[in-house]
Amino acid sequence: MEDASMRLTIDIIGRVVLDTDLHSQISGNELVSAFRHLMAWTPKIGRWNPFLNANPLRPVMTWWYTRKMDHYLRNVIDRRFASQRYTAPDNKSKHIVDLALDEYCSQNSRSAQTLAGPDKRFKKAVIDNMKTFLFAGHDTTSSLICYVYHLLQLHPQHLAKVRQEHDEIFGFDISKAPDMIKDNPQLLGRLPYTLAIIKETLRLYPPASTLRMGSEGITITSNGQTYPTKGFLVWVNNHALSRRADIFPSPDSFMPQRFLADAPAEIPRNAWRPFEKGPRNCIGQELALLELKILMVLSLREFSMQTVIEEWQKSYGNSAAVGKVDEVYGDKVYQILQSTAKPRYGMPMTVTRTAVPI
Ligand code: HEM
Incomplete structure (x- = not known):
C-alpha cells in the first residue's frame, strides 16, 4: 500500500x-x-x-x-x-x-x-x-493513508460508521461523489467522523516530528530532575507524547470518538500536534487533511482493504519467518524510521472491490 x-x-x-x-x-x-x-x-x-x-x-x-x-x-x-x-x-x-x-x-x-x-x-x-x-508534501501523507486503511480494517465498527457518514452526505450512489466534491467542496467540512479517524490515526502513528532550538528560560523536568535547554536542540517526541495515558486515556486504543465535539474527555490544548505548533508548523496540513478526506470518501465504500503480513512473507519466499513477526504496541506493521516514520514492510495489503458504482 x-x-x-x-x-x-x-x-x-x-x-x-x-x-x-x-x-x-x-x-x-x-x-x-x-x-x-x-x-x-x-x-x-x-x-x-x-x-x-x-x-x-x-x-x-x-x-x-x-x-x-x-x-x-x-x-x-x-x-x-x-x-x-x-x-x-x-x-x-x-x-x-x-x-x-x-x-x-x-x-x-x-x-x-x-x-x-x-x-x-x-x-x-x-x-x-x-x-x-x-x-x-508526499512522504508523510502517504504514511497516513496506509495507517488509516490499516486501522479501519482492524476496527470494522468504525469503518461502518464512517461509511454511513459518507452515505449521509454524498448519498448511496458512490459514482456521484467526485462531481459532488468538485461542485461543492464545502461538503468535506461536514465529515466530523472522517476527520476524527484521521486525527486519531495521526495520534497513534505520527509520521513526523520536529526539533526546536532550546533557550535561556526554558527547562525540561523529568523524574524530578531539571535540565537546561539553552545550547541544545530539543526533539519534540510526538510519538511518546501521543501515547501518554494522562493526556489520552486508553492511549493504545483506537478511539476516534475522542476527537468528536461530544467527546467524554477534553484533550488538553496543544497536546495533539502531528503537524507541530508555532510559526514554523506544517504549511501543508490543510492540504493533507483534504487529500485524506477526499480519498476516504472516494475509496472506503467501494473497496475493502486487508493487511496481510503472513501472505506477504510467503509470497516473498520467507515462509520460515511466517508467524514470527515481532510487534510494537501489538502491531506488526509498526512505524520504522526511513526519513520519516514509515509502515514496516511497506504495509502489505490486499484490496477488494466490494461495491460497484451504479
Ligand atoms: C500527514 C501529513 C503531514 C504531516 C504529519 C506533516 C508534518 C509536519 C511536521 C511535524 C513538520 C515540522 C513542523 C515544525 O517544525 O514545526 C512539517 C513541516 C513541513 N511540512 Fe508537513 N506534514 C504533512 C503534510 C504536508 C504536506 C501535504 C505538505 C505540502 C504542501 C507539507 C509541507 C511541509 C513543509 C514545506 C514543511 C516545512 C515548514 C517550515 O520549515 O517552515 N507537509 N510537516
Missing part, C-alpha cells in the same frame, strides 16, 4: 507545487525516479554502527541524482517564467512555483516581461524550496 499511496501523493504534490502531472501512478517520471533514487541512497538514520552507512559510492550517487532533480526543476522554472502565466492578474495561479516567481517579479519591481529571467541565486533558492515541498 505504501508504494501505491506514495505514487498518488507524489502526483498530487507535483500538481500543487509545479502544476505538472508527474504521472507516477501510471508510468515513470524523470524527477520522481531521481528523487526515489536519492532517497534510497540517503544514509539510514539510527543505525548503531556508522560503518553500515559507509558506502564510497554514496557521495557520487547523491551528487548525480541531486543534479538530475535540479536540472528538471530548473527547466520547469524557466518554462513557467517564459510562459508568464503567473502574471495574469485575472488568473492568479496558486501553484507554489508561480507564487515564488510572482514574488521575484514584485521584489524586482519590474514586470516579468522586462526581466531576462530569474538570477542564479534566486533559482537555487526556489529549487531548494520546491524539493522541500515535494518531499514534505
